[in-house]
Amino acid sequence: MRVVVLGSAAGGGVPQWNCRCSVCALAWSGDARVKRRTQTSLAATVDGEAFLVIDASPDLRQQILSQPMLQPRRPGRSSPIKACAVTNADVDHVAGLLTLRERQKIALYATSATLSALAANPVFDVLSTQCVSRNPIRIGAASEPLPGLLLEAFAAPGKVALWQEGETVQIGAEGEESVALELQSGGKRLVYAPACAAMTPAMRERIAGADALLFDGTTYTDDELVASSLMNKTARRMGHMPISGRDGSLAALADVKIGRKIFIHLNNSNPVLIEDSVERRAVETAGWEVAYDGMEIAL
Numbered sequence: 001m002r003v004v005v006l007g008s009a010a011g012g013g014v015p016q017w018n019c020r021c022s023v024c025a026l027a028w029s030g031d032a033r034v035k036r037r038t039q040t041s042l043a044a045t046v047d048g049e050a051f052l053v054i055d056a057s058p059d060l061r062q063q064i065l066s067q068p069m070l071q072p073r074r075p076g077r078s079s080p081i082k083a084c085a086v087t088n089a090d091v092d093h094v095a096g097l098l099t100l101r102e103r104q105k106i107a108l109y110a111t112s113a114t115l116s117a118l119a120a121n122p123v124f125d126v127l128s129t130q131c132v133s134r135n136p137i138r139i140g141a142a143s144e145p146l147p148g149l150l151l152e153a154f155a156a157p158g159k160v161a162l163w164q165e166g167e168t169v170q171i172g173a174e175g176e177e178s179v180a181l182e183l184q185s186g187g188k189r190l191v192y193a194p195a196c197a198a199m200t201p202a203m204r205e206r207i208a209g210a211d212a213l214l215f216d217g218t219t220y221t222d223d224e225l226v227a228s229s230l231m232n233k234t235a236r237r238m239g240h241m242p243i244s245g246r247d248g249s250l251a252a253l254a255d256v257k258i259g260r261k262i263f264i265h266l267n268n269s270n271p272v273l274i275e276d277s278v279e280r281r282a283v284e285t286a287g288w289e290v291a292y293d294g295m296e297i298a299l
């Protein structure tokens, strides 16, 4: 299987339209140390002909424009994108579904909780059920969105989408609201977990032995957004464990055997985005890669 990172940033992208934090400032000025990034989305294929898009970011149209493999190949209307799977109902994971209208046959895969959230929002009715089939994925049950490619969802500690938050929010809930995905093909296994509030024994077990891991790299420190006065929320409050620190992902996965370890869903405040930063050196020294748009993972 081949997986291409269409977008590697968290909500807002890099740079974010209304931000001039130290990372965004470098990106706005075109400094080579910070690559511009679109919001997180993947494309997976077994045969190079049919593709599964994973998470439909608001940048999906731009991502298709930059990836010839996802563009129509025959005269008239067609697309190599045959299926789309989304991990939760966050705007940065579902807004791109609106790009996939225009009466194209696509199979949409999501948990019942996410499909219900979409059904409750009439703007998504532009995806006619005659063209876009809704396929509920149950935790622990595999589906086959493309021939030879198995998709399985598992619970990732997280929270409901920001727009679904009420007065109180349960952080670290494990249910259908936010899931991680495992792709399997030809005996190889890739785990994608763009939102993980905490490392649980079940999560660690699931990750162990994977040939590739694309993991939540939203922030480097828990209070990164608060400390730089960008937002009054910690990473954990947003449903993301930080990279560094005693309970961070570097420490939590230090002794777990994994093929390629890659941070994705990088918020524009994250100093690992600066290629010569000490934080970037720290993650690379620990054996991790930092995802960028166009990165390829061949398994």
Ligand SMILES: [Zn+2]
Pocket: 015, 016, 019, 020, 021, 022, 023, 024, 025, 268, 269
């Ligand atoms: Zn910024």
